[in-house]
Amino acid sequence: MTDWAAIKADFPVLKQTANGAPLVYLDSGNTSQKPQRVIDAMSNYYETINANVHRGSYDIAVKATDAIEGARQKVAAFINAPSSIEVVFTKNATEALNLVARSWGGANLGEGDAVVISEMEHHANIVPWHMLASEKGFELRWISVKDDGHLDLSNLDELLDGAKLLSITAMSNVLGTLNPIHRLAEAAHAHGALIAVDGSQYVPHLATDVQAMGADFLIFTGHKMLGPMGIGVLWAREEILEAMPPFLGGGEMILNVTKEGFTTNEVPWKFEAGTPMVAEAVGLAAAIDYLNEIGMDEVRKHEVELTAYALRTLKERHGDKITIHGPSEPAERGGVLSFVYDQVHPHDVAQVLDQKGICVRAGHHCAKPLLRTLGVPATSRVSLYIYNDESDIDLLAETLTEASDIFSF
Ligand SMILES: Cc1ncc(COP(=O)(O)O)c(C=O)c1O
Known part of the structure; x- marks a missing residue:
């Protein structure tokens, strides 16, 4: 059994606070954090x-x-x-x-x-x-x-x-x-x-x-x-x-x-x-x-489980307010979740999340032709890795509600 909490502890960046809250890094598709050993x-x-x-x-x-x-x-x-x-x-x-x-x-x-x-x-x-x-x-x-x-x-x-x-x-x-x-x-x-x-x-x-x-x-x-x-x-x-x-x-x-x-x-x-x-x-x-040392099969297993949890939690909590793009089956996808939330602009979503120390990417993700196909100018994107856990997803789901309270009409 992999000790995921011990793995998270290997990443010095994650021990900080951002805007007064523990830093929650959900932007590994952009760049990953580095373990102390690297x-x-x-x-x-x-x-x-x-x-x-x-x-x-x-x-x-x-x-x-x-x-x-x-x-x-x-x-x-x-x-x-x-x-x-x-x-x-x-x-x-x-x-x-x-x-x-x-x-x-x-x-x-x-x-x-x-x-x-x-x-x-x-x-x-x-x-x-x-x-x-x-x-x-x-x-x-x-x-x-x-x-x-x-x-x-x-x-x-x-x-x-x-x-x-x-x-x-x-x-x-x-x-x-x-x-x-x-x-x-x-x-x-x-x-x-x-x-x-x-x-x-x-x-x-x-x-x-x-x-x-x-x-x-x-x-x-x-x-x-x-x-x-x-x-x-x-x-x-x-x-x-x-x-x-x-x-x-x-x-x-x-x-x-x-x-x-x-x-x-x-x-x-x-x-x-x-x-x-x-x-x-x-x-x-x-x-x-x-x-x-972790094993790539373990890495994948962790991410499939976490992606399944994220898809389920965001849908349960936010229902039709949230549109998550991409395959609905966790086995057919990686831990990258692009979403549009309750008519709130993705940059506003990212800003509200940032106030709680949560890092996500907002924008076109250097994939403009795809965003045109999806019919949206931008999305918010959560991307997971080995140092993320269910508590990160819970905090994300909870904080999204605040974005809705502030920005939707
Ligand atoms: C699918 C894909 N290809 C290429 C790149 C470019 O990587 P880099 O900026 O390290 O050259 C990225 C970075 O986001 C990517 O996601």
């Missing part, structure tokens, strides 16, 4: 072995290099990648998606081609494709989202016909919807397309196996999985990375430079120009250790 691992790195990597010949430089390469191996094992050389460190998921677009897309897409995405993508998986499409002239096709929060896959074959890439989120950051990645990968491959999976909301919350998914690319971001800001991951199959041109140029990514040109380093370093984020990699490795 903070200590990063401080310890700076206190003991800080040095630039891959180029130093002295003791602490070797240790720093071992630290970043050890972190790479840990990331590879966490997603069941066949090899750690398939793991590229980036600044965040956004940079990883831009890397796929600029490098793979730049080399492989042109007029007459198509890339398929969905209406539930984060802007990070939309804008890079818009930018490239306007230069290269390929078509961007959209999988629609149904009223129940699931993808409309009725015309999937039509959309994939002639497409070179399906780039899609494994879990929506607005609806919580878990998408059928294995099925989508099979469909993409049957049409000769590759599949890039945006795992930013999925990898922190569910056991991830890139091989079982059938993915060609997986993108995620360290700060949503208890790790630090400033590190993201692009995983891709080795032969795909080998064939891709470099993304950014400079130090680290070359084998040789002459007045006439340069030769590129081996993968993954070919894609890691300049000094990398060593302390952040150490922090991410500590976060992975922490999650592994």
Whole structure:
């Protein structure tokens, strides 16, 4: 049995008050909090072995290099990648998606081609494709989202016909919807397309196996999985990375430079120009250790139970006053609940909650096409993680009543 109260106690931020009330953090889809162990691992790195990597010949430089390469191996094992050389460190998921677009897309897409995405993508998986499409002239096709929060896959074959890439989120950051990645990968491959999976909301919350998914690319971001800001991951199959041109140029990514040109380093370093984020990699490795000790199946179980409790409690307490978007079945979704409450603007909801120390996000959640489909300009969004419990949901449900008292007419 996991001691969830002991886990919560590992997060120093949660020991504070905000506006005079104990801080209740319900915004982990935005960024997660960090356990003391991650903070200590990063401080310890700076206190003991800080040095630039891959180029130093002295003791602490070797240790720093071992630290970043050890972190790479840990990331590879966490997603069941066949090899750690398939793991590229980036600044965040956004940079990883831009890397796929600029490098793979730049080399492989042109007029007459198509890339398929969905209406539930984060802007990070939309804008890079818009930018490239306007230069290269390929078509961007959209999988629609149904009223129940699931993808409309009725015309999937039509959309994939002639497409070179399906780039899609494994879990929506607005609806919580878990998408059928294995099925989508099979469909993409049957049409000769590759599949890039945006795992930013999925990898922190569910056991991830890139091989079982059938993915060609997986993108995620360290700060949503208890790790630090400033590190993201692009995983891709080795032969795909080998064939891709470099993304950014400079130090680290070359084998040789002459007045006439340069030769590129081996993968993954070919894609890691300049000094990398060593302390952040150490922090991410500590976060992975922490999650592994709990067990990703336990993490998921806790979140399904808490999501079920939240859906039930909010409905019981607020009935028709609250509209919660996304799948109604907790097993088909993650712990992300976007809602509209009693004609109160989501920013007003967030402000009232803030007065009680409750942190939620209000706005379009960087998913404007989806919000247009939902027919709302903004929602309030609660997103759960391992340090949340039923008391957080109870306080949320109770405080919402105050928003209604103040703002509804
Ligand atoms: C589904 C999804 N993709 C991509 C991102 C972008 O992550 P980052 O800002 O770390 O690059 C987010 C962040 O909210 C997200 O939810």
